[in-house]
Amino acid sequence: MSKRPYYALNDRIGAKQVRLIDVDGTQIGVRPIQEALALARTRGLDLVEIAATANPPVCKVLDHSKFIYETEKKQREARKKQKAGLLKEVRFGPNIAAHDLEVKMGHVKEFLAAHDKVRLTVVFRGRENQHQDLGRRRLEEIAKSLLEQATVEGVIQTERNRMMMTLVPK
Numbered sequence: 001m002s003k004r005p006y007y008a009l010n011d012r013i014g015a016k017q018v019r020l021i022d023v024d025g026t027q028i029g030v031r032p033i034q035e036a037l038a039l040a041r042t043r044g045l046d047l048v049e050i051a052a053t054a055n056p057p058v059c060k061v062l063d064h065s066k067f068i069y070e071t072e073k074k075q076r077e078a079r080k081k082q083k084a085g086l087l088k089e090v091r092f093g094p095n096i097a098a099h100d101l102e103v104k105m106g107h108v109k110e111f112l113a114a115h116d117k118v119r120l121t122v123v124f125r126g127r128e129n130q131h132q133d134l135g136r137r138r139l140e141e142i143a144k145s146l147l148e149q150a151t152v153e154g155v156i157q158t159e160r161n162r163m164m165m166t167l168v169p170k
Helices: 033-042 064-081 098-113 126-145
Strands: 017-021 027-032 046-051 058-062 087-092 117-123 150-159 162-169
Touching (some): 017 033, 033 046, 033 058, 087 098, 098 162, 126 150
Parallel strands (some): 087 117
Antiparallel strands (some): 017 027, 046 058, 117 162, 150 162
């Protein structure tokens, strides 16, 4: 679980002067800290140091707990949208039947629609290793058929008894 970011609040702001921003976002200007605190108290709100490294520090008049809630909500939304780019793998042999390939291609299309990368792996067993050109041809056919939904990332890779191709959604 992530820690909350720290924002100096009210009397904990150490600067003598601050650049003050009102609740509605209008800039009031550079004011002494006491005047800024008095303005926040008259409105029943907090003075929160937004940018401590600025010179003078930027402070905003607002409700601190609501501000923390909204920043955490923005972070949660950003994490939700970060999901894109998971790698899914679909394996099959070079002599896969037409219907079986159609079923696998349905899964590949679903993964691409969900914005996931897809690694297609052709697994060679025994004597199939001597006919790796069949696997390469099969992968190239698949890449052509999915040209509208995806692009091929890199080149087809061969590793021992496997041949792999990665598709990236458009």
